[in-house]
Amino acid sequence: MLKGKIYQSLAGFYDVHAEDGKLYRTRARGNFRKRKITPLVGDDVEFQIEDGDKGYILSVLPRKNALVRPPIANIDQAIVATAATQPEFSTNLLDRQLIALEMSGIQPVIYFTKTDLLTAQQREKLATVVAGYRAIPYDVIFPEQAFSSDALTELRKLFSNKENVIMGQTGAGKSTLLNHLAPDLNLETGKISTALNRGKHTTRRVALLNVNDGLIADTPGFSSYDTFDIDFRALTNYFPEFKRAGVKCRFRGCMHVNEPDCEVKLEVQQNKIMKSRYENYLQLYTDIKNRKPNYKK
Numbered sequence: 001m002l003k004g005k006i007y008q009s010l011a012g013f014y015d016v017h018a019e020d021g022k023l024y025r026t027r028a029r030g031n032f033r034k035r036k037i038t039p040l041v042g043d044d045v046e047f048q049i050e051d052g053d054k055g056y057i058l059s060v061l062p063r064k065n066a067l068v069r070p071p072i073a074n075i076d077q078a079i080v081a082t083a084a085t086q087p088e089f090s091t092n093l094l095d096r097q098l099i100a101l102e103m104s105g106i107q108p109v110i111y112f113t114k115t116d117l118l119t120a121q122q123r124e125k126l127a128t129v130v131a132g133y134r135a136i137p138y139d140v141i142f143p144e145q146a147f148s149s150d151a152l153t154e155l156r157k158l159f160s161n162k163e164n165v166i167m168g169q170t171g172a173g174k175s176t177l178l179n180h181l182a183p184d185l186n187l188e189t190g191k192i193s194t195a196l197n198r199g200k201h202t203t204r205r206v207a208l209l210n211v212n213d214g215l216i217a218d219t220p221g222f223s224s225y226d227t228f229d230i231d232f233r234a235l236t237n238y239f240p241e242f243k244r245a246g247v248k249c250r251f252r253g254c255m256h257v258n259e260p261d262c263e264v265k266l267e268v269q270q271n272k273i274m275k276s277r278y279e280n281y282l283q284l285y286t287d288i289k290n291r292k293p294n295y296k297k
């Protein structure tokens with residue numbers, strides 16, 4: 001039996017980088033399947049060699065965290081590729097991704113793509129939004145010119161010694177961003193990068209790549225969302241700036257909705273907390289609170 005990490009998943013096969021330095025193509029066969037655990041890219045697994053470089057997975061080792069969209073496990077940091085335009089920038093979409101990451105304990109980095117398509121006026125408007133996210137604080141890369149060497153250097157620095165994932169809406173520019181980092185990828189990924197096969201503008205598989213002493217996963221884009229499987233009272237915990245301000249609310253357990261002397265509401269009025277973040281919070285809070293219970297569970 002060998003241990004290894006799943007680097008790529010496609011059509012029921014899992015490519016595992018094993019401790020012995022070799023790459024194995026495996027299938028899932030262990031009894032974990034009965035427990036409805038699906039192996040994910042990023043999973044550490046135990047597997048049995050069956051025939052040369054083929055094998056089957058016996059067990060999935062405990063996960064640090066896992067995301068549904070994109071499907072990946074044991075990630076430290078997520079680069080949220082966010083189109084500055086085309087498609088239209090939406091704080092709602094971005095905030096939903098940030099909440100999902102906070103829920104999984106994954107560090108977000110916001111990377112704005114397509115900044116070359118902005119007019120000076122649009123750029124100025126977006127710069128205010130960027131400042132708002134930096135104040136939360138989140139790392140935000142907002143390139144002067146799309147894929148400027150400064151922006152790429154900043155991003156590469158953030159990669160190192162971590163397991164990263166590039167996520168974002170379909171067409172946000174995830175693959176394009178990775179292609180700009182490709183000189184490194186070609187040098188360091190070897191057969192894994194040659195095994196990567198992208199459709200035109202559409203990434204089909206999830207795969208981990210070696211970049212600057214770190215790992216990065218390219219993932220398919222999404223165009224819809226899962227609902228958050230949480231109690232509405234927990235939502236505030238996934239807004240770092242609400243958590244910070246919330247200690248000053250009059251009531252412990254303040255939901256920042258109708259309560260008097262709420263520091264979060266005060267800071268929204270004072271423009272210390274972004275209005276859009278608060279509005280997105282209220283919308284999600286109401287959605288989750290009014291959601292019908294899921295009886296299937």
Ligand SMILES: Nc1nc2c(ncn2[C@@H]2O[C@H](COP(=O)(O)OP(=O)(O)OP(=O)(O)O)[C@@H](O)[C@H]2O)c(=O)[nH]1
Nearest residue numbers: 114146170171172173174175176201202203220221
């Ligand atoms: N002008 C401009 N176009 C860009 C930029 N980034 C991406 N694009 C274009 O946007 C389109 C979508 O880019 P992709 O990199 O395929 O997007 P993706 O996020 O990987 O998409 P999926 O694989 O479907 O999830 C392509 O036509 C790119 O050439 C950018 O910074 N500037």
Ligand SMILES: [Zn+2]
Nearest residue numbers: 249254256262
């Ligand atoms: Zn409050």
